[in-house]
Amino acid sequence: MMRFVCAVICLWAIAHVNSDEHNHVYGDNEEVVLWMNTVGPYHNRQETYAYFSLPFCVGHKDTISHYHETLSEALQGVELEFSGLDIEFKADVSSKPYCEIHLTEENQKVFVYAVKNHYWYQMYLDDLPVWGIVGEVEENDGNPSYYIWTHKKFDIGYNGKQIVDVNLTSENKAKLTVGAKIPFTYEVNWKKSNVKFEDRFDKYLDPNFFQHRIHWFSIFNSFMMVIFLVGLVSMILMRTLRKDYARYSKDEELDDMERDLGDEYGWKQVHGDVFRPASHPMLFSAMVGAGYQVTVVVLSVIIFAILGELYTERGSLLSTAIFVYAATSPVNGYFGGSLYARMGGKIWIRQMLLSAFMLPALVCGTAFFINFIAIYYHASRAIPFGTMVAVTCICIFVILPLTLVGTVLGRNLAGQPDFPCRVNAVPRPIPEKKWFMEPGVIVVLGGVLPFGSIFIEMYFIFTSFWAYKIYYVYGFMLLVFIILMIVTVCVTIVCTYFLLNAEDYRWQWTSFLAAASTSGYVYMYSFYYFFFKTKMYGLFQTAFYFGYMALFSIALGIMCGTVGYMGTSVFVRKIYSTVKID
DSSP, X not given: OHHHHHHHHHHHHHHTOOOOTTTTOOOTTOBOOEEEEEEEETTOTTOOEEGGGSOOOOOSSOOOOOTTXXXXXXXXXXXXXXXXXXXXXXXXXXXXXXXXXXXXXXXXXXXXHHHHTTEEEEEEETTEEEEEEOEEEEEETTEEEEEEEEEEEEEEEEETTXXXXXXXXXXXXXXXXXXXXXXXXXXXXXXXXXOOGXXXXXXXXXXXXXXXXXXXXXXXXXXXXXXXXXXHHHHHHHHHHHHHHHHHHHHHTSOHHHHHHSOOOSGGGGTTTTTSOOXXXXXXXXXXXXXXXXXXXXXXXXXXXXXXXXXGSTTHHHHHHHHHHHHTHHHHHHHHHHHHHHTTXXXXXXXXXXXXXXXXXXXXXXXXXXXXXXXHHTOXXXXXXXXHHHHHHHIIXXXXXXXHHHHHHHHHHHOSOOOSSOOOSSOOOOOOOOGGXXXXXXXHHHTHHHHHHHXXXXXXXXHHHHTTOXXXXXXXXXXXXXXXXXXHHHHHHHHHHHHHHTTOOOHHHHHHHHHHHHHHHHHHHHHHHHHHHXXXXXXXXXXXXXXXXXXXXXXXXXXHHHHHHHHHHHHHHHHHHHSOOO
């Protein structure tokens, strides 16, 4: 009997459980929580502070905690605090005071500074972002007066039992004078809406910006460049290699004396050194392994974003990226470990550690440096100590073991050298060549065309991250990603062919760095964007911008370098396996 009673109680509790922002379903007069997030200057959305760092007052309702904060929210500086406003589903609220502040001299200076710097604040209601401005400045014969908005008017749209729209109107400005008592009021108006719940984020998107004709034109232009470049590379290499094959076949018919007296030159002459291990093989294999992993992560996240519309959930894109990066650690270990083994590397544990922690160390080191500045500024971007511990645990207990598994598999399954040509015991001297055939020049010029293929897309990505835009055209990003990979492979193959034809066998690092130089052009473009497209200022904004743009460029460089090396490696093995080498 007791079991039956307990079962009935449990079923009743499940049937009457209160809904909330987790399942986005509400009953009439059920509480709807308004979270206050951050406040900061309009011209830099990344410099944010806790909403109540300004001397705003809290509503009369009891404070509740933000009980579903995620790792990505903490990393992105999300600091949700309860507003204290009493809002219930479908229950209109007429203009109603909820708190009052006494404006001391210190508080007045803080508010004046916020108004002068165009501070905006962000709130969340049922996971829908809402923005409002702190105040405004009025000029009277050259004497500025500072005002703060004191009334929040919420117009909330609902469809059935779900919230589909939130609009905020700021009204009733009060002058900021020392000693004034400023009351804050709010009102709520509920309106029935025909907007579907799955379409409620459409109002935050900007199709006029992201689907502008210049965006379509840039994709078409890059696509035409790919067709032209692939055709050009195929034509040049096939015709040139055909002539080389014919010449080398003719040389094989000559006797040894005639061959010695002949004018031998070209890529065949370095067949005994072309598969010589690259200099610094540990670093090289670690970067290639990390590049494989970054490439898989980027492709996976783009596909997940297309299928799942990750922009609709707060922090979901970053959470997905962290999860995919940790889960794909065996890819890093497999390709990095197998390459290091084929190059004859013996200190494989050190190589595995370098491969596993190289990118996380760069990211954590940069974030740690910026964190000091954020702490000094009391910004919400300051990463909590608990979050640092969580990230460290992911690196040690997830990424490291998975990388170890991948390394062991790579060394055992693909770690044996299988080069089509044997490597000479003594390295061949590298002859002098024209200045434009030098590896340094090839590296600098190798990134020009790949950067040209992604130049326009970089503008849209930068604008979405550094301005108030939500990037949602991941189909464009996927096309640009594929175009970038194809252009990078074509360019590095051409560069490598010229280098080998000049009898320089140092193609591994040259192919990697020639493709990776794309990131250098991206970082230089970020300087242009900072000075001409943004209005950022101050130490925090500058350090945050250039620090994280450096990380973005490094990751892009490692990815492009790996793709360039992959394509070039296939090309080199192909041409040297086709020609008969004595």
